Amino acid sequence: MGRHASALDRETALGRVIAVTNDKGGVGKTSIVANLGGQLAAANYRVLLVDLNRQANLADDLGIRESPVDDQGDGLISAIVLDGKHQLPVASGVRPNLDVVCGGTRLEALTPLMVSKTMGAGVGSNEPSPFLALADVLVPVAQHYDVVLIDCPPENFILTDLALAAARWVIMPTKTDLGGLVGMRLVAERFAKAKEINPLLGLLGAVLFGTGTKSTAIHTEARDSITKAFGGNSPLFTTMVRHAERTAQDARRLGKLAHELEVEAMSQPAWWELLRRGARAKAGVSMTAASVASDYRELAFEVLTVLRSMEESAAEPAGTQRRNAS
Numbered sequence: 626m627g628r629h630a631s632a633l634d635r636e637t638a639l640g641r642v643i644a645v646t647n648d649k650g651g652v653g654k655t656s657i658v659a660n661l662g663g664q665l666a667a668a669n670y671r672v673l674l675v676d677l678n679r680q681a682n683l684a685d686d687l688g689i690r691e692s693p694v695d696d697q698g699d700g701l702i703s704a705i706v707l708d709g710k711h712q713l714p715v716a717s718g719v720r721p722n723l724d725v726v727c728g729g730t731r732l733e734a735l736t737p738l739m740v741s742k743t744m745g746a747g748v749g750s751n752e753p754s755p756f757l758a759l760a761d762v763l764v765p766v767a768q769h770y771d772v773v774l775i776d777c778p779p780e781n782f783i784l785t786d787l788a789l790a791a792a793r794w795v796i797m798p799t800k801t802d803l804g805g806l807v808g809m810r811l812v813a814e815r816f817a818k819a820k821e822i823n824p825l826l827g828l829l830g831a832v833l834f835g836t837g838t839k840s841t842a843i844h845t846e847a848r849d850s851i852t853k854a855f856g857g858n859s860p861l862f863t864t865m866v867r868h869a870e871r872t873a874q875d876a877r878r879l880g881k882l883a884h885e886l887e888v889e890a891m892s893q894p895a896w897w898e899l900l901r902r903g904a905r906a907k908a909g910v911s912m913t914a915a916s917v918a919s920d921y922r923e924l925a926f927e928v929l930t931v932l933r934s935m936e937e938s939a940a941e942p943a944g945t946q947r948r949n950a951s
């Protein structure tokens with residue numbers, strides 16, 4: 626393989642790469658990558674998850690931290706250092722149809738590496754942007770998957786720019802508080818900047834995360850802020866991920882996705898039986914897992930529906946699009 630993939634290779638191979646990003650921390654990026662990926666894999670789509678985080682919570686959510694497949698980001702950083710001369714190693718079979726490129730502490734070297742690549746790139750040179758480094762290593766791998774989800778880190782413009790240069794689409798989780806919405810405005814800025822390198826980048830939608838399902842006034846406010854940040858029609862998905870702290874804790878503690886906890890919750894003994902057996906009253910898995918799993922199922926359905934409709938309109942010849950719009 627050449628040092629850089631051609632624009633056509635990138636367009637073909639990376640058409641289903643989705644960056645899940647928000648500059649703000651703790652807004653549900655990792656939970657959505659894990660659970661949306663898990664839902665799609667369970668529905669028989671071939672899914673790859675790419676973790677760009679040094680703290681690697683994705684490994685916790687999938688229950689693979691410190692397992693033999695957890696390379697702490699070593700494979701990803703090596704592939705980027707070697708400019709794609711080595712195929713990106715993938716932890717395969719993390720779940721049926723679900724593979725992972727692990728993140729972890731080895732990714733600490735990625736930011737300084739990108740800074741030196743950027744400084745080494747000549748101003749106004751015809752060389753492809755250094756930010757295409759992740760895109761280049763993903764091209765030979767991504768074509769084997771139906772969907773690739775990138776879990777972006779918070780507060781790291783460099784790694785976010787790497788992900789946005791490799792992605793065709795963006796999903797932006799947000800909380801409804803001011804911090805989440807400010808983070809979203811920063812994503813809108815990065816998004817506009819990334820389009821200079823990656824003109825095909827499109828916003829698939831924003832997802833309200835960890836919110837009360839009945840807080841409709843708050844949801845309307847959030848929708849307005851999203852529309853203001855990105856302009857045009859609000860790209861907010863109808864599906865929200867409800868607030869469910871206990872299920873979230875169960876998930877990360879046990880390394881299970883919401884739909885896996887749902888199965889566990891249904892098969893566990895009743896609370897009084899657990900109590901009689903001497904367990905603490907709060908032991909066992911929260912029954913709320915079923916509701917959270919259903920949120921992620923609906924999200925998967927909506928993401929695929931929006932994706933399909935956006936792909937169809939992108940495939941229409943320009944003249945047809947104008948005619949349809951008029």
Ligand SMILES: Nc1ncnc2c1ncn2[C@@H]1O[C@H](COP(=O)(O)OP(=O)(O)OP(=O)(O)O)[C@@H](O)[C@H]1O
Nearest residue numbers: 650651652653654655656779835867868869870873
């Ligand atoms: N449905 C939920 N309701 C409430 N809290 C949740 C829910 N799902 C996950 N959480 C918790 O919210 C926190 C943030 O979630 P998550 O790690 O997915 O966000 P993030 O945007 O990836 O964070 P970071 O920016 O630190 O990577 C975590 O502690 C997680 O366990």
Ligand SMILES: [Mg+2]
Nearest residue numbers: 654655678682
């Ligand atoms: Mg995260």
